[in-house]
Amino acid sequence: MNIPILSIITFLPAAGSLLFIFINRKQKNLIRYTALFIGIINFILSLFLFFQFSGQTGDPQFVEKAEWMGYGIQYHIGIDGISLLLVLLTTFLMPIVILSSWNSIQEKVKEYHIFMLLLVTGILGVFVSLNLFLFYVFWEAMLIPMYFLIGIWGGKRKIYATLKFVIFTMFGSLLMLVAIFALYSIFYKTAGSYSFNLFDYYQLVLNPNIQIWLFLAFGLAFAIKVPMFPFHTWLPDAHVEAPTAGSVILAGVLLKMGTYGFLRFALPLFPDAAKKFIPYLAALSLIGIIYGALMALIQKDVKSLVAYSSVSHMGLIMLAVFALNLESLEGAVYQMLNHGLSTGALFLCVGILYERAHTRLIKDYGGVSRQMPVFAAFFLICMLSSVGLPGLNGFVGEVLCLFGIFQSSKLLAILGVSTIILGAAYLLWMYQRVMQGPLENKKIMTFKDLNKREIGFLVPIIILMFFMGIFPRPFLRKMDASVHKLLNQIHRSETYFVDKETAIIIPESASGIESDSQIKEKGIESENNE
């Protein structure tokens, strides 16, 4: 098949935004419909990916490779089971967020949709890139539209929030850039050719001492993105100030770039260093679970409550990632999708309330259920999905994560289980204060229940929540082989360094690069032996 389907999906949103040149900015609805149309087409195309994708192999599929700038800088994309699902999540959420901002965005509608479409291309690019240079380009490029989305259409402290978000993220990414170039030069000195190719790097078995620095640089960039405790403080600010659609994308997909980064780069490229740091990282993840939940408990602003709940949920995902076994990784990827759906949906629900009341403070609400029964039901289901009620998607991910963690460390899993208590506590309490109780605020009595558009964008999410809760197999099967392969990659060097350490002398300091070539040969050998 010669149709570059993956490129089409990745660049269709950005290319589509060019269409807006020909649309008069006053034709707001035409702009919205065009964006929506592009989003739906893109989702349908990515469904095609899903059905064509073979779960039998962990190798990347739909690969496209072309020279770009030389010196190893290639246009090289492809997806495995993990990125497939994240691409699907992104394209699924895209039409939804466009629908969700139909009424709330009235100013600079054209620019808004251009940025939104560019953002989606940036995110998709991150998930499909197999060349580290290309990956970094997308990783940074995606910041620009997000910067404007928060900075222009955000709330009162939008400039503060958006600068904080961008600079915090950039700080991490720049270190990663240095590390990418270090890898590049190590590879050149070892193999004698230029390459940014991820799979070339996978073959490189690095001296553990070098790994540590590179892992820290990559890890920091991803940890900020996730965000892991204690790098989380940009998140509540960004969420609170971002427009609803921005929050949905931020929580739904952007955060997953961090976890994805760990899975795709930081762990398989530097497995020995990773294993050294895993106890500390796991501890931070666990702190994140409990700390995020406790902070969520006492938030007065609904949006920052959901933001802190993200810190807690992402903590569980990271803990599962660091458990490094099949169940935990599949659980983590599944939970990434779940978190994207449920937290995205919670932000949509908060957005629906905000559009009516123009306040995000919990105390301004109360008794909304009576006025908006349909909304109450939808909000409830989204909340339950987040709480991990069986029958809905959240349970499958949560139980797999916890089980995987349990296999690696009983103690961590037992402490991590507190998430099911705390998660219920902060969400139910919020729901009670917002939706239940007597209807005292006169303003709420004027609220209208969901309109057709709002039902339209919530229903697909709700259906998917049930579907993924009852039939998780189609999704799990797509990633089975990929997760296996990833685990082999991460556990590869262990056999070498542990079993044959005495056989090879690794110079401690500066000449690590030379030893790399030896290690590399041996590394590949041992891989072949397996």
Add this chain to the structure above:
Amino acid sequence: MSDIFWLIPLIPALSTLILAVFGDRLPKKYISFQACGAVFVSFLISLYSFIGLLNISPEQYPVVKNLFTWIHSGNFQANLSFQFDPLTAVMTLVVTAVGFLIHVYSIGYMAEDRSYSRFFTLMNLFTFSMLILVMASNIVLMFVGWEGVGFCSYMLIGFWFEKHSAANAGKKAFIVNRIGDAGFLIGIMFIIVSIGSTEFANINHAVAGGSLSPGLVTLIALLLFVGATGKSAQIPLYVWLPDAMEGPTPVSALIHAATMVTAGVYMVARLNVFYTMSEAAGFIVALIGAITAVYAATMALTQNDIKRVLAYSTISQIGYMFIGCGVGAFAAGIFHLYTHAFFKSLLFLAAGSVMHALSGELDMRKMGGLKKYMPYTYPTFLIGAIAIAGVPFLSGFFSKDAILTAAFANGQYVIWALGLSGAVLTAFYMFRLIFLTFHGKERIQPEAKKHLHESPSVMTVPLSILAFFSVVAGYAGLPVVLGKNVNWFQNFLSPLMHPGHEAHLNLTTEWLLIGVSIVVALGGIWIAYLFYLRNPQIPHRIAARFPFLYKLLVHKYYVDEAYDTVFVKPAIKGSEFVYQKFDLNVIDGAVNKTAAGSGWLGKTLSYLQTGLIKDYALVFLLGTIILLGLLIF
């Protein structure tokens, strides 16, 4: 036998789906017809499957119907599969039969409610979840039902969510249950890791075969029991159940008396092999049950809210069921679960009928003398009270006696004594309730009196049916003193029970124990008669004499307050403190200070860039001099 039993849970599920989507647009008559009909069809299939079960030999238990693989990842596999065996048969029959009657009763009770369709949607959803719980062939699917019923309970307790108390009670129930669920989930993970399967058949086989170390068996048994104390409202997680009475009365009858709260007992019986293999775990189950049985009964003594008396009574009665399971008499525990389902739902529905008659009045101090106004409710209520009090020839007598005899036979005399003292208290508080409500002086508010009426037949007919079963249900499990094979119930369940230490008493001792039970029950009733009919001053005098004790009971031992002070407030205050001082100040402060610092640095350094040639020349000159100096020296 045919395997259509998998339809038992699916029919209420289908009904739930229809009601959830179209409920608001359907006429009330149709809603109630569909909701009740779905449960009735499930009941018929249960009955059919039960008969099928009688025709196959015990070696073929359980009959399993696997629908599809639900979750599969590495070592973790859970199927959507149902099983049918004697224990499941008993549970499905109880759930669908009692459930059906309560659904019918609700047609009358909820007739005026504006959220009629929401009510029946949730009731159907509850029935579905409960059936999943009791029919699941693996422990993960059981957990699905387990959490599902917890969710329905949350929704139905908070059904009238405009009331703060109702919304609070719902939330409390869910969170307290989740604490138990956390323990349960950890137990499940231990099981999967050590046994490698989630199916009950494999778990039982592995544990019975001794492939787990004794310590691990005890640990798992206790973790699972943590879940049971949450769902079945035992010490220390019972606190949610009294508050759960905020829900509509049919809900209290169905969920918080007959079915959901007994899920913990079902679970322990289903995994009985753990509790027979580990004597320590069995003993703890029995002990917690016995202490809860007495403790909850004491709190029922001073309550004036008719439903709260029944709530504490439920906690206490479930304690008895756990005594049975803990001493290895699982069949007796399940037998009490089964009889209790009838008489306790009867008591709740009858109490609901009283409330209905008195325009929602719950306070027994504002009742009295209702006997003559309620010709159907009174006798049925009385039958329920006699049954629970343990008076001979009614169902509660047989089941409670089976448990106490088993405890005695196993040499657990302390537990037997606790159970017996609980029995006195039970007889006493139940008849206190009867006398205060139906006998004596009328203390009805004038406003309520105007509307005083007996409930419609859609409510009284279910009462009568339940009353009938409260009388006869016990005859399925007659005591051994009457003959070798008269305990049909025990024989029916015995193939599922792991053979443990079975102790037998001689006939004289058994007759003696039965005699003691009878004396205790009648004694309790007699004291209640003395206190509340003969000489109503006695309770006041006792309360005045022992003010401390009285206050302690009225305030339910201050446990709610203690939990609030020890867990809830510190969590909120502590988080508030950490948020203000640490999250905003330290972490975010560091972020902002870094930003501010680099801003300051940039600004300060920018002074160097004055743009004046003479400044640059000066710096250049100074630099040259320093360099020269370095070179020379």
